[in-house]
Amino acid sequence: MPTKLRIATLGIHHETNTFASNKTTMAAFEQSGLQTYAVQRGQQYYDMHKSAQTSMAGFIQASEKHNFDLVPLIFAATDPAGTISKQVFDTIGGEALDMLRAQGPFDAILINQMGAAVSEEYPDMDGELARRVREIVGPNVPVAMTLDLHANVSQLMADMTDALVIYKTNPHTDAVPRAHDACDLILRMITENWRPAKWLEQPPMVIGIFQHDTRVMPMKAVIDDLESVLRWPGVVGGSVGQGYPWSDVQENGLACYALHEDSAEQAKKAAQWIARRAWSNRKELYQPAGPKPSEAVAYALERASVKPEKSGPIVLLDVGDNIGAGSSGDSTFLLAEALKQGAKSWLQTIRDPEAIEACLTAGIGKTITVKVGGKTDSMHGKPVQLTGRITRISDGRFEDAGIVHAGWRFFDGGTTVVIESDEGPTIALVTTRVGNMSREQFYSLGYRPENFDIVIAKGVVSPRPAYQPIANEMITVNTPGATSGDMSTFQYKNVRNSLYPLDLNAKYISD
Ligand SMILES: [Zn+2]
Structure with a gap:
């Protein structure tokens, strides 16, 4: 044999x-x-x-x-x-x-x-x-x-x-x-x-x-x-x-x-x-597309105000802070717009170990004023100040046995804290850059994205298997950041000489 x-x-x-x-x-x-x-x-x-x-x-x-x-x-x-x-x-x-x-x-x-x-x-x-x-x-x-x-x-x-x-x-x-x-x-x-x-x-x-x-x-x-x-x-x-x-x-x-x-x-x-x-x-x-943050938030608020009960959230896809493509996970461009435009029913994650530290010191159930996000670099907006109650402290681990992008099952967001802010938005502060590609991320914290008017998913395609089934509508927002959909915002030095769309007159010579 x-x-x-x-x-x-x-x-x-x-x-x-x-x-x-x-x-x-x-x-x-x-x-x-x-x-x-x-x-x-x-x-x-x-x-x-x-x-x-x-x-x-x-x-x-x-x-x-x-x-x-x-x-x-x-x-x-x-x-x-x-x-x-x-x-x-x-x-x-x-x-x-x-x-x-x-x-x-x-x-x-x-x-x-x-x-x-x-x-x-x-x-x-x-x-x-x-x-x-x-x-x-x-x-x-x-x-x-x-x-x-x-x-x-x-x-x-x-x-x-x-x-x-x-x-x-x-x-x-x-x-x-x-x-x-x-x-x-x-x-x-x-x-x-x-x-x-x-x-x-x-x-x-x-x-x-x-x-x-x-x-x-x-x-x-x-x-x-x-x-x-x-x-x-x-x-x-x-x-x-x-x-x-x-x-x-x-x-x-x-x-x-x-x-x-x-x-x-x-x-x-x-x-x-x-x-x-x-x-x-x-x-x-190759078409950079999608509304700007201010337009997207205005549109989502308008849609949320007229949508029927239980028809699911408007999911805004944060293209410039696409965690699954290497971004920081702490962009605040959309959150800043939420506060400016008075969005109340709003759910998202922000990676911010420093704000988590402050929340852990304050303790569960306490009210805290803290600046969140925008701390990794200058590409993802400024820190945003929120005041709110600390409602959850978790180890950030969750598991998804369903269909998830690339088939991953076990996730570890690190120490995670939820703040229900007086301003309106509910923010899950996470330690690691775990992508928003499973609803279990919020279920494991006791929150149902289904119950919010607007949910932010930091990604373009990877959040879709998780959010498409519950979303009233999904909108790709043309946010700035390390994963902006507009290639002209980056300085490429090592790509091929003539590459479309960096060179709009690029030629393809094949024999
Ligand atoms: Zn991929």
Whole structure:
């Protein structure tokens, strides 16, 4: 009887906003808002994902279905934030590679990345990790890399792996089936001693954050084109990397990737077909949109005043303070408008450890006057003064067993305090930058977003699975911040020379 295949998995999952002021250090990996154990080793990596809906959950299911030994080495994830320190890559990357050497040999490797990681030393940290894995295992061991749809895919990532497999949905709800796709490819490579022909095509264009939802046009058309290509004869795989705009790196932008049975020429034809069609639609695929904070709050108040009872809140999506894209989580542009315009029934989070300290000193049930938010940097508004009663003190941990963006299940907001302000808004002060992508965040504090007129969600697409089911209406607000939807507000220095829309006359030359 042949011995069981041994397939290793490792990953450093990070979406790096190179414009954000909050650097990603070892401390960020040690305390993450995404999961209780931010650095997971061996069995812990397995256990934290077994019941989740992540890529690793898909690897685990595939190992059971196809009866191979999945060897979990190490996985590190933390919330999107600023550039990763050299120490993080040296420490966690070093440990991953040591484990790969010590526990091998393996029949294949599954690298579990987000795909937009930037470290102080390596602008393409994902590619560098793949290069080092390849160096250890040699040219003959199949290596696949799974990626988030927001990956900025580099040629190095394509060259150092045998298959890249990227989510097709945003909100991300297909990590599990895409992980199965990666495993199917890898198993065929091992058993048939076969490798697919591959091609990466990078049209010089960025897809705007307002256009990132794959369920609606114009992004839906790009994914539909990918689905068409996947039905072409001989095409055995393919992906589109939507890209992550807030990254000042060479590979920022759309990536189209195809795998063919045996012809690099055919893989190229498939990838270029998707790329050319997206390019011809580049203007629709990049449109900064949405009302300004003052307009959005005025509109929401007007709507709330006439909406029928129990028809759900107006959810304002704070684009410039998109926690899931690396922002600070303490923007006050919308809250300041709430006070100015007299909004009463209003619910939101603000990250502010300093204000939490003051509340803990005052104690539960007490009334406090405190300045909240706007403390991380100068990009997210000024601190806002509120007076109110401290109604909750919690450890900030919550769990969501339902459908959540990217399949996360365990969340840790750190010490959390709720203030019901005399001015009107109810503010949950949180310690970590946990994104507003689960209603459990408020349920766990005893508040129902359903009962408020206006709820703020700091994000664009990731809050939608949680809030769409209860919202009367969701409005993307064009707020300033580290994740502003307007690329012209940032100084890019390292992107490709001619990249649309930074260069409106950009040319796409494909042979
Ligand atoms: Zn993503």
